[in-house]
Amino acid sequence: MSYFRLLIICVLVLISCKNKSEETTKQDSQTPVVTYTSFGKEIIADDAISSKSMAQHYQTMQVGDSINSKMIAKVTDVCQAKGCWMTLNLQGDEEVMVKFKDYGFFVPKDISGKDVIVNGKAFVSEISVEEQQHYAKDAGKTEEEIALITEPKKTLSFEADGVLVLQ
Structure with missing residues (x-):
């Protein structure tokens, strides 16, 4: 049972990290790059x-x-x-x-x-x-x-x- 809970927590952490990186990419793509x-x-x-x-x-x-x-x-x-x-x-x-x-x-x-x-x-x-x-x-x-x-x-x-x- 504890392995099952640990597995669910790991999956949730990975999903939350993935969503954050996608949001950051979207936000960065809206900011014009000055070179x-x-x-x-x-x-x-x-x-x-x-x-x-x-x-x-x-x-x-x-x-x-x-x-x-x-x-x-x-x-x-x-x-x-x-x-x-x-x-x-x-x-x-x-x-x-x-x-x-x-x-x-x-x-x-x-x-x-x-x-x-x-x-x-x-x-x-x-x-x-x-x-x-x-x-x-x-x-x-x-x-x-x-x-x-x-x-x-x-x-x-x-x-x-x-x-x-x-x-």
Whole structure:
């Protein structure tokens, strides 16, 4: 009789475990899976601030100021020569120029319009006319567009040590 009770208990335990795993699978299948492709230093997506929040930080910064940060934003442009820089939309028509630490990695040239998470150092700099023209050439701008660049420009910059590209 005790073997019979033990057998019934074991069957009930197995059945209850099976039902739980099926429920977990169903619940997991309803949650969308977010995948990223990683470049540079391996980073995680947690704790990234929005581009709008980052824009507010930049408003309080002067040339030479810097802060460590991780933000999520949409790519507006990428270096078409090598993928050695990109620009991200912050808010409205405000953009931030992202370069990669120690020129140590590049991003794909076809990620314009994708969301990315960048980790590194945000700062404000002034970019010379020559450097602006170089970036315009890398971006595939026409000679006429490049010739219109005639003054140094205060630029919101970011040196990324790691990038996640949303797939």
